Amino acid sequence: MNNAFAVAGIVIKEMYRRKxxxxxxxxxxxxxxxxxxxxxxxxDRIVRYLKEICLLLIWIxxxxxxxxxxxxxLPAEKELRTIFPLLAKPITRGQLxxxxxxxxWLACGMALLLFYVFFGIISGAREHQFPVxxxxxxxxxxxxxxxxxxxxxxxxSVVLSAVSVxxxxxxxxxxxxxxxxRHLNKVALQLTEPAQSIVxxxxxxxxxxxxxxxxxxxxxxxxAIPWKIVILAGGYGACYTGLFLFATWLIFRRxxxx
Amino acid sequence: MASPxxxxxxxxxxxxxxxxxxxxxxxxxSGGRNQSANVLNALIGDSRxxxxxxxxxxxxxxxxxxxxxxxxxxQKREEESHLAGGHEPAGEEGELHQHDENCKHDESxxxxxxxxxxxxxxxxxxxxxxxxxxxxxxxxxxxxxxVHHSHLEKGGERELLPWLRVSAELDPQRVETYTIAAxxxxxxxxxxxxxxxxxxxxxxxxxxxxxxxxxxxxIHAEDLKEPAMARNLWEIALRKWAAQEKAGEKPDGxxxxxxxxNLAKLALNENDFEQAIYYLKFLKQKSPTPDRxxxxxxxxxxxxxx
Numbered sequence: 403m404n405n406a407f408a409v410a411g412i413v414i415k416e417m418y419r420r421k422x423x424x425x426x427x428x429x430x431x432x433x434x435x436x437x438x439x440x441x442x443x444x445x446d447r448i449v450r451y452l453k454e455i456c457l458l459l460i461w462i463x464x465x466x467x468x469x470x471x472x473x474x475x476l477p478a479e480k481e482l483r484t485i486f487p488l489l490a491k492p493i494t495r496g497q498l499x500x501x502x503x504x505x506x507w508l509a510c511g512m513a514l515l516l517f518y519v520f521f522g523i524i525s526g527a528r529e530h531q532f533p534v535x536x537x538x539x540x541x542x543x544x545x546x547x548x549x550x551x552x553x554x555x556x557x558x559s560v561v562l563s564a565v566s567v568x569x570x571x572x573x574x575x576x577x578x579x580x581x582x583x584r585h586l587n588k589v590a591l592q593l594t595e596p597a598q599s600i601v602x603x604x605x606x607x608x609x610x611x612x613x614x615x616x617x618x619x620x621x622x623x624x625x626a627i628p629w630k631i632v633i634l635a636g637g638y639g640a641c642y643t644g645l646f647l648f649a650t651w652l653i654f655r656r657x658x659x660x
Numbered sequence: 661m662a663s664p665x666x667x668x669x670x671x672x673x674x675x676x677x678x679x680x681x682x683x684x685x686x687x688x689x690s691g692g693r694n695q696s697a698n699v700l701n702a703l704i705g706d707s708r709x710x711x712x713x714x715x716x717x718x719x720x721x722x723x724x725x726x727x728x729x730x731x732x733x734x735q736k737r738e739e740e741s742h743l744a745g746g747h748e749p750a751g752e753e754g755e756l757h758q759h760d761e762n763c764k765h766d767e768s769x770x771x772x773x774x775x776x777x778x779x780x781x782x783x784x785x786x787x788x789x790x791x792x793x794x795x796x797x798x799x800x801x802x803x804x805x806x807v808h809h810s811h812l813e814k815g816g817e818r819e820l821l822p823w824l825r826v827s828a829e830l831d832p833q834r835v836e837t838y839t840i841a842a843x844x845x846x847x848x849x850x851x852x853x854x855x856x857x858x859x860x861x862x863x864x865x866x867x868x869x870x871x872x873x874x875x876x877x878x879i880h881a882e883d884l885k886e887p888a889m890a891r892n893l894w895e896i897a898l899r900k901w902a903a904q905e906k907a908g909e910k911p912d913g914x915x916x917x918x919x920x921x922n923l924a925k926l927a928l929n930e931n932d933f934e935q936a937i938y939y940l941k942f943l944k945q946k947s948p949t950p951d952r953x954x955x956x957x958x959x960x961x962x963x964x965x966x
Contacts, residue, residue, distance in 0.1 A: 442822050443845060443854040447815075450722060451822035543804075584801055585732040587794050610797055618726040618805050631803045 405493040406501040413505020414512070417471060423513050426463035430517065433459055434524055449528040450621050456524055457617045460517040461544075465576060468510045468548045472555035473568045475502045476654070485659055495655045499556065503647055506552045511545050518544075536626045540616050543632065546639035547614035551576055553646035554609075560653045579611045609642040712831030719823035719840075726806035729789040817848045828862070838862030839875045852883040870904065870911060873897035874919050887926055894923050898942075913946045920946075933964045 417423065434456040442448055479485035488498065518541045526532040554575070558568040582589075586605035590598050613635050616627065701708065721728035790807060793799035812819060824841040827834065838859055845855035856879050862872050874897040881890035897919045904911040920943040927935035937960050944953040 442825055443818075443849075443851055443858070445818050445821070445849070445851070445854075448818050448822055450819040584798075585730065587798060588732050591794070606795075606797070610801065613801055613804050616804050622722075622725040622806060624725065624806055627803050631800075634800070635804075 403497075405491075405497040406504055409488075409493070409498060409501025410505035410508060413471075413475065413502060414509045417505075417509035417513075422470065423467055426466060427513075427516065427520075430456070430459040430463055431520060434520075438524065438528065447528070449525060452528060453521070453525050453621045454617070456521050457620065460514075460521060461615075461617070463517065464510060464514055464544065464548060465551065465573070467513055468506065468551050469555050469569055469572045469576070471509060472502075472506045472552045473559055473565050473572065475506065475556065476559045477565050477568075480659060489659075496651050499647060499651050499654060503549075503552055503556055503643075506556075507545075507549050510548045510552065514541060514545055514548070533623070533626075536620060539626055539632055540620050543614040543616055543635060546636050547611050549643045550609050550611060550639050550646070553643040553650070557646045557650045557653075560650050560657060576611060579608055580615060583608055583610050584612045609639075613638065708830040709834075712827045712834055712837075715823045715827040715830065716834070716837060719820040719827065722820050722823060723812055723817070724806075725810050725812065727809050733789040815849060817844045820844060828858075832862075832865035835862065835866050835869045835871050838866075839871050842875050842879070846879055846883055852879060855879060855883075868900055868904065870897040870900035870919065871915055873900055874915060874922075877919075877922065881922065881926065887929070891923065891926055894919050894926070898923070916946050917943060928960075933960045936960055937964070 434452065437455050438452050476485075479488065489495070493501075518537060522532060522534075522537055551572070555568060555572045558572050559565070562568045562571065583605075586601055586608075590601035590605060593601060618624070619627070704711075717728075790802075793802065821841060821844065824837050824844075828837045828841070831837070838861070842855040842859045845851040845858065856876065859872050859876050859879070863869065863876070866872060873893050877890045877893035877897060880886040880893060897915075901911050901916050901919060920939045924936045924939035924943060927933070927939060937957055940953055940957050940960070944950045944957070947953050
């Protein structure tokens with residue numbers, strides 16, 4: 403496990419040396435502040451639109467950070483040939499994958515924490531209330547989602563040929579699941595066999611990332627989710643993360659590195 | 661081979677000549693977006709109208725605190741929209757929803773049911789678009805998005821306004837956006853001045869709109885207590901309505917009832933029975949209850965004779 407953490411440490415260092423996060427954070431902050439500066443109908447208590455815009459930007463930024471960071475990990479090591487000295491050390495391929503995953507996930511978590519602190523400050527300043535418990539839940543669920551996404555992208559990086567292909571396909575899959583994942587069952591019921599069974603199978607097979615999108619609850623100041631449900635959602639995410647990491651290891655362990 | 665500086669100079673001269681030749685033509689071209697003062701119009705052209713609907717629906721979703729059908733529940737979407745029913749029909753104060761044959765409310769809701777956070781719609785209404793969970797994923801996912809029907813209240817209605825503003829920016833010809841925003845501004849948020857300003861903005865984009873004139877008249881009658889101004893505006897609204905009908909545009913008959921009904925009410929308040937009868941006769945033509953209006957006319961005629 404120490405080996406995995408050592409690899410994770412390198413990934414985190416790489417993350418804060420790169421400019422991606424800073425650019426996305428500044429963009430998010432600038433757009434949110436610009437939107438917040440509008441005084442609509444002389445009413446400065448309008449806040450939900452600002453929360454919606456800020457959360458949308460946070461979601462876009464976090465997905466960009468997670469997918470682009472995870473997608474280049476293994477291909478970059480191969481391209482720069484640093485994977486050979488790395489694997490020459492007493493580290494297994496499984497530990498390397500786990501380390502890469504942990505590094506990306508922890509780096510995303512740190513970025514997410516900063517984003518949510520900014521969100522809390524902005525909404526608190528306008529709303530004069532700070533539901534910490536709800537924000538922590540949203541942050542935690544968002545982070546779990548990123549674990550599944552990072553694992554999925556790592557899997558893509560050993561299956562797909564190029565980083566750009568992996569990034570594009572991952573974005574399409576993740577955004578597709580977020581938009582239509584919840585509704586596939588309704589779509590299936592309107593179809594005839596065998597299309598119905600195929601769509602229903604997809605519905606049950608895909609990781610339901612929309613579980614972790616609780617933006618509407620935050621925007622509309624709705625009550626927090628029971629912790630039992632949050633823990634179950636965490637378990638569900640952990641299963642899919644484990645599944646993707648295991649599949650990545652299965653392919654990577656016998657993959658030629660040349 | 662000519663020197664690179666010469667080629668560069670020639671290309672630059674060519675660009676300059678073409679630029680000046682095309683520039684004057686482009687300025688006069690009717691399809692050019694640079695003439696528009698609106699940034700959104702310059703950026704996305706007429707396609708902005710497509711998005712106006714989305715933002716209008718978003719305002720409705722906000723009114724229901726996020727409990728709103730998606731495109732996958734589109735069949736129920738029209739039936740569930742309460743925002744469009746934001747007007748109070750004349751003489752039915754507190755009625756927020758224009759009830760019609762599409763309404764799916766319980767019988768107990770009628771009449772005069774006022775939608776607010778205290779609304780106690782039963783689960784059967786919720787089930788109308790969510791339905792019972794179809795599987796465990798569906799059941800579990802309902803913990804993560806709004807599943808209870810509620811409405812904004814106590815000034816929370818202000819949260820709809822940004823989306824209505826965006827919708828109006830995207831499609832200035834959508835009259836409904838102005839009248840609905842004005843309704844919430846004046847009736848729930850007490851922002852009469854802002855409501856009037858927004859309606860006048862709408863009027864600049866839609867000078868022939870009887871609905872906007874009617875709403876302006878309501879502001880003057882109900883909030884500013886200026887009956888003379890209200891009457892003038894409603895008379896203009898009536899003329900605009902008639903002009904639309906004459907042009908074969910099929911204007912909304914409900915608006916006609918509202919205008920004539922309010923004009924009659926105004927005349928009654930001023931004990932001008934003759935004028936009231938005049939407008940009630942108009943109202944009778946389009947009213948779903950002409951007998952009731954006729955009885956009212958006869959009653960007024962009796963008063964007039966006395």
